[in-house]
Amino acid sequence: MLxxxxxxxxxxxxxxxxxxxxxxxWASIEWLYDEPMWAGFAALLTIYCVWNFFYRFEEDDADEDNSPQ
Structure with missing residues (x-):
């Protein structure tokens, strides 16, 4: 939750x-260098970002509504 x-x-x-x-x-680099713990952590962080920034993120339409009335 943001x-x-x-x-x-x-x-x-x-x-x-x-x-x-x-x-x-970051996750890709950790997998490449055979660090599964850090790769898993970074992958989970990536999933968290996708979930919060793209799936659940709500933009305020009121701020962007600049049309004349």
Missing amino acids: SETDRQFFKPFWRRVVATLTCAV
Whole structure:
């Protein structure tokens, strides 16, 4: 569960993508160097990022609604 501060920080889509890809690359490197404990940890962190940043993330439509009335 993300706090309001976390939600504001990760509101730009590119930040969520970079954070998720960083975890995925970390997991890949750990698997490559035969470190299964750290690879598993990074893989779980990647899954957590995907779940919170893409599946459950709610963007505020009220902030983006700048249409004239």
